[in-house]
Amino acid sequence: MSIDFDLSDAQRALKSTAREFAEEVLRPAAEHADRIADPQQAFAAMRPVYAQAAAAGLTSMFLPREYGGGGSSQVDFLIAIEELCAVDPGFPTILLVNGLALMPILWHGTEEQRERWIGRAAADTTGDFLAGWVVSERGGTANFDHPSPLAGIQVVADLDAGTGRVTLNGEKHWPCNAGGWDLRGADVNVCVVRTDRTVGGRGGLGAVIVERDTAGVEYEVIDKLAHRTCQNVTMTFRDVHVPEENLLAVGDGDLLINRNFTWSSPIASIAAVAVARAAYDFALKWARTFTGGGSAPIIHHQAVGNLLSDVAGKIEAGRYLSWKAAHYQDTHPGEGHALGAMDKVFCGDLMQSVVVDCMRIVGVNALDRKFPMAKLYREASVFSLYDAGNLAMQRRRAWGVMADPAFSPDTFSDSSSLPFDRSMEGYGIVTDRR
Structure with missing residues (x-):
């Protein structure tokens, strides 16, 4: 039969390695961070663990080998994630969101964007690189595919063809990793935005790459009940300018x-x-x-x-x-x-x-x-x-x-x-x- 639930030797080794990391590295840090009252300090306390995860290849194992990643299968990634989450589910969310930010660049980005951002993430063995997935809003995320332009995603991206730049305005609520370790932003935030104000979610959305230290972006950390070892923020855009070449998936958001x-x-x-x-x-x-x-x-x-x-x-x-x-x-x-x-x-x-x-x-x-x-x-x-x-x-x-x-x-x-x-x-x- 083609159906087989046996783990390969490599998968058993991955499970053992991930479990050892979870018990010896993640557990003591997560238990300490969960007790920290300030949510940003709790997140920042996990940075040494993230650095060790990067050194072990856990932060980039799901990225393609052609860009320097681990090239693991989705099943392999699940085996590792289960071991980490059995100890603390907040920290592995940082890794998950790295993927949520980078996979759209892999699918919809230009070759230059892939080499720049996916290659940089895959090359990180010190835990310096962080990526954010920015889609959620207070009002309309679940209705992102609504036919009305007045429903769903309302952060707008206006292209000024004369200057070759895009201007962003609006607010995102709950994006993970987006504020970065120091609230100057993740190295790359992939933001789903409305690129056409005249049509609904099918055809009116796209994504834009917002880099760290981009002027006009504000981050306010959300104090959460749980998953305190990862970061969620309210992210506000006020006339934020990004280069036109940072756009991707325009019309296919x-x-x-x-x-x-x-x-x-x-x-x-x-x-x-x-x-x-x-x-x-x-x-x-x-x-x-x-x-x-x-x-x-x-x-x-x-x-x-x-x-x-x-x-x-x-x-x-x-x-x-x-x-x-x-x-x-x-x-x-x-x-x-x-x-x-x-x-x-x-x-x-x-x-x-x-x-x-x-x-x-x-x-x-x-x-x-x-x-x-x-x-x-x-x-x-x-x-x-x-x-x-x-x-x-x-x-x-x-x-x-x-x-x-x-x-x-x-x-x-x-x-x-x-x-x-x-x-x-x-x-x-x-x-x-x-």
């Missing part, structure tokens, strides 16, 4: 957003699986040793055993769905929009139920901050909300693909190719699609 969130979906999904795994690991050890005042460890009670069985099954299912979504992308580059969306929704939602069930097993002691469950409960709140929210954006991305006549319930089980096009966009944003 909607396709860029869809492909980017498809690329990231299995990564965010395996991160959710990792948090569930961490909760399960603690609850299982607890159940094997804690008696609750009885004569035997509570794992011998039917209610606890049944609940642990359900938890374990959900984690295995989530991991294999994530591997499937990643493998489909490796097999069919640029495709898998519906499968990625289903994976993100399934894993994000199941992880929350797993963490709560594990807290029920541990009991009131789960609230004690000296144990990991309190932090895992906070982290669990993130996954259905970020990386294109589960409630609407991810589900309607899958909906649009399934409405297409070319889609079949066998599409993904048969690993059949199903290219994504604009006819699959727009579902759920208007009441009349005629």
Whole structure:
């Protein structure tokens, strides 16, 4: 059979290396940073860990070898990310967002842009390079493909042909990495903007590369409940000027957003699986040793055993769905929009139920901050909300693909190719699609 869940020797070695890094390097730094009250200081405290991750090749393993990257498969990246996220899901988000910023340059950029930015990121072994993905806005991100120019993305990019520069105005809310380690900006921020004020999201969007220290950009750090080891900001543009050659995907910003969130979906999904795994690991050890005042460890009670069985099954299912979504992308580059969306929704939602069930097993002691469950409960709140929210954006991305006549319930089980096009966009944003 072509279906094989065995890890190769190289993948086992990658898993072992990532787990060792997570336990020995990431854990002590993340535990310290999570307790820092100031969100920017918490993020900055992770810079030494990021430097070690860069030296180990973790920050560029997903980039193509032709530009100096590790050339890993999507499945390989998931194996590493799961190990990191089982210790702390915030820090690996920095790596994920590096990819969200750089992959659009790979897909839509000029060769000069690829060599400059992807090559520079891949060559970084000291942790100096940071990239930001700037798409979210306070009002309309989920409706980025709305037919009205007054809905969706509202940060505007006006091209002045006479000067050869683009002027940006507006506000982005929640971009990750964008402020950089010192709030002078990431080395490169890839910002989705409205390049045509007269048309809707399909045709009216593009992206622009905003470099570090660009004048007129302000960054305000968001103080978050969880994922405190990564940075999110409000990013404000006031007559910000960038060179015209920094534009990419003009008129195709909607396709860029869809492909980017498809690329990231299995990564965010395996991160959710990792948090569930961490909760399960603690609850299982607890159940094997804690008696609750009885004569035997509570794992011998039917209610606890049944609940642990359900938890374990959900984690295995989530991991294999994530591997499937990643493998489909490796097999069919640029495709898998519906499968990625289903994976993100399934894993994000199941992880929350797993963490709560594990807290029920541990009991009131789960609230004690000296144990990991309190932090895992906070982290669990993130996954259905970020990386294109589960409630609407991810589900309607899958909906649009399934409405297409070319889609079949066998599409993904048969690993059949199903290219994504604009006819699959727009579902759920208007009441009349005629």
